[in-house]
Amino acid sequence: MAAVEMCDVLVVGTSVYKGSYTGIFKHFFDLYDREAFADKPVIITATGAAPYHESILDYHLRxxxxxxxxxVASRGLYALTDDFASQDELKPAYSTRVARSVDELSEMLQRVCA
Structure with missing residues (x-):
């Protein structure tokens, strides 16, 4: 837990369970003090089977x-099964979305470190 709290950036993700994050995901973050991640850059991510569950990013994770x-980076990442070319590889269109999120994170870090 200390390693997570001390990191410079968080990239967090969960699978969608009944339209929200999983219980174990929420329980993990319930263990932290309210100020544990103050001013820490975060990218939120989720995976799910239905496009309409993408709202998890804005209504639960954010x-x-x-x-x-x-x-919290403005651009979260939600991946459907169709966004994966294989178990280990993203399709090019989704890889582009990931790259844009990483670019946004880089800009956030530059502002924080400046």
């Missing part, structure tokens, strides 16, 4: 990390 006063 509020969770705003509670911690983290700097």
């Amino acid at each position: 509020p969770l990390f705003l509670f911690f006063d983290a700097r």
Whole structure:
């Protein structure tokens, strides 16, 4: 837990379970103090089987990390089964979305470190 709290950036992800994050995901973050991630850059990610569950990013994950006063990147990542070419490889269109999120994170880090 200390290693997570001390990292410079969080990239967090969960699978969608009944339209929200999994219980174990939430329980993990319940163990942290409210100020544990203050000003820490965060990219939120989720995977699911249905496109309409993408709202998990804005209605569940983003509020969770705003509670911690983290700097949540505006571009979250939601992946469907169709976004994977194989178990180990993303399709090019989704890889482009990941690259844009990494670029946004890089810009956030430059502002934080400046």
